[in-house]
Amino acid sequence: MWAEESVFYQIYPLGFCGAPRENDGKTLPRIRKLIDWIPHLKRLNVNALYLSPVFESDRHGYDVRDYRKIDCRLGSNEDFEEVCRRLKESGIRIVLDGVFHHVGRGFWAFQDVRRHRENSRYKDWFCLNFHSDSAYHDGFFYEGWEGHYELVKLNLDNPEVADYLFSAVRFWVERFGIDGLRLDVAYCLNENFIRRLRQFTDSLKPDFFLVGEILFGDYKRIVGEDKLHSCTNYECYKGLYSSFNDLNLFEIAHSLNRQFGNDGYALYPGAHLLSFADNHDVTRVASMLSEPRHLALLYGLLFAMPGIPCLYYGSEWGITGKKEKGDDAPLRPALDAPVWNSLTEHISRLAAIHRQNAALLYGSYQSILLTNRQFVFQRALDGERILVAVNADASEYRAALSGVRAENAVDLLTEERVRLADGCVLAPYSLAYWKLEA
Secondary structure (H helix, E strand, O other): OHHHHOOEEEEOHHHHOOOOOOOOOOOOOHHHHHHHOHHHHHHOOOOEEEEOOOEEEOOOOOOEEEEEEEOOOOOOHHHHHHHHHHHHHOOOEEEEEEOOOEEEOOOHHHHHHHHHHHHOOOHHHEOEEOOOOOOOOOOOEEOEEOOEEEEEEEOOOOHHHHHHHHHHHHHHHHHHOOOEEEEOOHHHOOHHHHHHHHHHHHHHOOOOEEEEOOOOOOHHHOEOOOOEOEEEOHHHHHHHHHHHHOOOOHHHHHHHHHHHOOOOOOOOOOOOOEEEOOOOOOOOHHHHOOOHHHHHHHHHHHHHOOOEEEEEOOHHHOOOOOHHHOOHHHHOOOOOOOOOOHHHHHHHHHHHHHHHOHHHHHOEEEEEEEOOOEEEEEEEEOOEEEEEEEEOOOOOEEEOOOOOOOOEEEEOOOOEEEEOOOOEEEOOOEEEEEEEOO
8 A cells, every 4th residue: 555655744734834723713725835845745755744634623623613624724625625736746645634533512513412402413423411411511411532521522323423424534535635544533433433434435445544543552453454554653652762761772672573573473563553753742752852862863763663654744853842831832833934954854865765665664573683772673575684773872882783694785874885794883873774785
């Protein structure tokens, strides 16, 4: 599938475009700003764009009012059509946020329930109790998402609700030409709904990509041949930054081996999970790391380990932002123009190498050398072998690569030839992608 050979880029449009925090009802074509960023995405070697919610909502996008209308703060459906057309012409696929677990209080069917109560034809679209009250004193109780009652839980066991959501997906494909969905809080969706959605999208568009948000637990619960294609790899997200902060690379190595190792006990061998260093819900990775020189190394692991790498807008040049200060400005800021610096150049190079080498896309994973501060692993496919080496220490390290059996290699990052038969010296805070020659 195309997603397995892609580098994703995530944008949170309401923040990125500088939309008002609350829906003010005014239609302005802010979404067209994305067109100006297409050259940046191409230069970054990105070929898939994941957009956080774009549909009409009460405030932040995850409180949907209307699944068939672009949020007025971003513009009109016609504006978004033009954006999608330009992206597709540039070879960039489009994945939207599918918020199907809940809607906002402004959602038209919920408003009908508020007006007509038991007489509303939509009362079975939600999980209601007319003998109790809500936090908003509606005169009835409804289930929300994890105690957030501005988010009204949909009754996905109701076939009419599922059919309505599937019709919206069909609309997005036919109107905007989208290529996939990222399912918000997929860990809250029942498996029957997930299976029905997969069956529907397979029939609608055979290469339609479904990726789900899941934090921890067994990813196979929502990922499989008849379920989603992929999910967010939060285990490795945490392992990446904490391994560097604690100078304990055993953590990320343990997660990679647990998920993808070649010992016969791996949980997800051959899976293509969505890998990331940060996103719209967490502190920016540049604010997470204690040692700034580890940032380039972290991205080196991200693009070389099994998975589909996804960048979050602004982080490619090292933007900072801490979640404890709120989500809006720190995590989801308005950005006028992209910045190109040494980190951006580094990530662009990593993205190109990732897309150009089948061993990094589909290859097996094997740990070769591991200490607290050094880590070497191999990706291999059909005779093609790439060693990825990281030294997180301030001192150089002599690595004895026993069993590698390679006289010569080319470092894909520097295009320099190196000899590995007797091991090698890893410079302080260094990263290498060695492609071994037969």
